[in-house]
Amino acid sequence: EVQLVQSGAEVKKPGESLKISCKGSGYSFTSYWIGWVRQMPGKGLEWMGIIYPGDSDTRYSPSFQGQVTISADKSISTAYLQWSSLKASDTAMYYCARHGVGYCSGGSCSPLYNWFDPWGQGTLVTVSS
């Protein structure tokens, strides 16, 4: 069974750093892009970025570029989302989700398809003084 399991809820203060995780199992972790999606309280879904664990190629939404860092450790099949200095406005549920299998040509690997499946269970991040 393909599964993504995320780390537990976090409560942090403004200015603190944080790294949350997403562990994949049941498939070739290095062969599929993984994305991160934010959902603020009572709001819709916002795409943050995607990473290809095979070579750590990472693409960010312009809205999140420079605000977060996405990384992956393929040796333990885990992707990460991190902040260096949290703000109260970072309070949200964060989901990871498997994106397309990598189609590699000319030295780079693009997602072969465009949807997200499956999704992790979500990590609730609360930032409050």
Place this chain on the structure above:
Amino acid sequence: EIVLTQSPATLSLSPGERATLSCRASQSVSSYLAWYQQKPGQAPRLLIYDASNRATGIPARFSGSGSGTDFTLTISSLEPEDFAVYYCQQRSNWRITFGGGTKVEIK
């Protein structure tokens, strides 16, 4: 960036009725559109990919149609478990966007 506009924002229907949800793209996305269902306290679940293909395990009452800029998700006969929020999503040139969502609520 391609903007996805979903309508209506809220759909009030009774069990057994037909639900028709719309997703309009600001420019063509060909058939590269997906639909998700999200229930309170749960992660989103893929329903439809490439505009009209049901994901594994999705009941036949869910169907998707459209191409280019206009897409529709239809639930032929609403079951109690179908009352939820539905999102559309596309990827184009390394930019992924979601629509704002349609809430299907019990009338």
